Amino acid sequence: MRKKSVYLLGGYQTDFARNWARENKHISAMMREAYEGSLAVTRIEPRDIQAAFIGNFAAELYCMQGHLGAFFVDFDPAFRGLPTCRFEGACASSALAALSAMAHIQAGLYDCIAVVGVEQMKTVSPAKGGDYLGTAAWYERESAGIEFPFPKLFGKLGDVYEARYGLDNRYLARIAAINYANAKLNPNAQTRDWFMNYDHACRKGQYNTAIVGRIKVTDCSQVTDGAVCIYLASENFAAEYARRLGQPLERLPRILGWGHTTAPMEFVTKVAESEGQPYVLPWTRKAITDAYRRAGLKDCWDLDAIETHDCFTTSEYMAIDHFGLTEPGQSWKAIEEGVIEMGGRLPMNPSGGLIGCGHPVGATGARQLLDAYKQVTETAGDYQVPGARRVATLNIGGSATTNVVFIIGRD
């Protein structure tokens, strides 16, 4: 049975360079700015919105605030009684909210759903924040008593690559430098005004301290506050919306394909199970190939860009071969040949990704979808990939535990 098309109508991202605790703002203020900005950009009316799905990882910890869906109801008098729901899947929270919105639309329950991804993280010290993030792994076994559990886990991902295929850290430095360079082109990127280059990324020192193992500060995405509000819609709604904008329906991007897998929680289990297999993280690979299959794509070369989950340079290194840009274990080739750079054959993270643009955990999946929308509608400004028609997103939660891939494109 042919699934009904689900359209992506754009939205708005808050400025990821902001520190909302320093501004003395409540997390709902961030959601409200994302929502109000999204109305101004998309020209969707409050009365069009039939449900609001919120992606958020840990507002209870960072902000002592749960039940985020209810805040949406305050944004407009028209929203009293609106169905809302909050989704959690660690760093993949808002991709899960988008998946669920897609399913609700395909099931014919709603025609237009607001998907909000939000995280306020600068409310606590880096050590405490690191501990909170540890709950995205198996806390008891992988995080308790460890100052920065995730750099350690993704450092281990590099160790596995090194053991199986060999890994030169200079390629990780190059990944960091590319993401920072792209972020300079993105007016919403957290690091757009930061100094960074390849030489700096290669050095360890006072200003680029080693966190754990091969992971230095420049290998990490930063602590970020941010919210994103995007809209998913049925074909009927999208057709009416296109008429309203005076555009043909074909100009609007759709979800062409998706993939969603969950791997075992513990990182050691994941890699033990992939021993002897070509891909280090086979469930991440499966989410990608499922999305290719559903979108009718032959391979990655049918894409024009990828927004991937580079929470650390090692996760982007992994994404390069898992998306199929190289044979397994040979991601370095795509880096060396400039394939993933702007102007390369398949740019990765034109937005700057998580390292450059920022990683407000529960907002990242929605941010990636918004950037995919911008690329395929050619509204990405200075970080536009010329002529982009199909863009993939990969949003992962935990140590590549929850994997969500979307392929966004237009005819």
Place this chain on the structure above:
Amino acid sequence: MERTIQTVAVLGASGTVGSLTGGFLAQNGLRVYFLSRTQEGSRKGLEKAIAQARSEVITENIICGDYDSMLSEAVSRADWILESVAEDLSVKQAMYERLEPLRRPGTIVSSVTSSLVLEDLPKGRSEDFQKHFLSTHFYNPPGKMSACEICGHSKTDPALVEFMADFLHRRLRRTVIPVRPTAGFAGNRIAFLLFARITELAAEYGVEMMDYLIGPYTGRVMAPLATIDLVGLDIHKAIIQSLQTHTRDAMHFKLVLPDYLEKMIEQGRLGRKTRDKGGFYKRLESGQYEYIDPKSLVYIPAFQPHVRFVEEAKQLIHIGRYRDAFERIRDAKGTEADIVQEILTTYIAYSYMLVGEVTEQKHGIEGIDRVMMTGFNWASPSLLVYMLGGKNQAAELLASKGLQVPASLLEDTVCERYPFNAGRYFPAK
């Protein structure tokens, strides 16, 4: 031959402006000479530049030296000489005289000054020097403040100004604001008039109360008297005096230097740079602050003012309801409300009034908007008009305060657009 800039000589690199601006240029891949009177001074500048970049890598692009031993080499190799020496006409002119025989014809010379009269600076220099001389007024720190006001004097080659504007924007990602060669350009002219009025009001209502009333929630990252402490009271005075001397407009009478402020300067209470003596604020060992009493010039403990409409506005801002907060401010009554409304309306009226005088008429309010946002971290005048309910509501408020409503406000369309990312200018503090 197409002009390029690869090498820059920064003169006055020991100071904050010179070192941070020079460091920023080095961050962007330019080869930069850091020059000052002493090698040690230039090295101190380099340390500031490294701290700003948070990377030692930039040292590869920086050569430190003193004027006596390295001016000739630096200037003869530079494509751009960025002068950031003391804000004193004779000091600058003496430096230009020294540069004249050393620079190659066609080398760009720019000054970071905004308060001296640009026309006076290159007087007596060669035709080539004058043709290639302009002002590039960077804001500090350049890593956080992207504004750069730019303008030439009567003999500057207009093509050069255009080239520099393009270079600053494309290569250095500056928010370039073309301004007219008037004292204070756009940003300082507007901001320091407001500062002056606030220092005057502080004589009556106190320092803590003024910074509470005109606090960040009114559209600025830092309260005004705290900002003067950061700038330095001596610099504040120099800018006010320059504006008093070189500008004339309907609000000129607001450019005051109250007696107590002069006395503070005499006593060496200049702000953060004289931390032990203090400024408007004095930081105690406990981390708490005391505030100077303008009447007695004695520091007094904080009394933590609490005004109902201010607290209500902050609460609304806390949850992102910015326009509702400004409706509260607009409709509030009483002495405190009058003060807040006076400052906001003066800001709006003065900014719109200066469209065409400090910036090009054709740019409308946008040039002034950009410098206030990216140079001062203040909500722009058009953003405040939007927050106050639009130009008709704002015009009504201006009129109620006895201010003339500028035609440029009534004709403005910028204030009618949805202001993306506006919340960043309104901390709930």
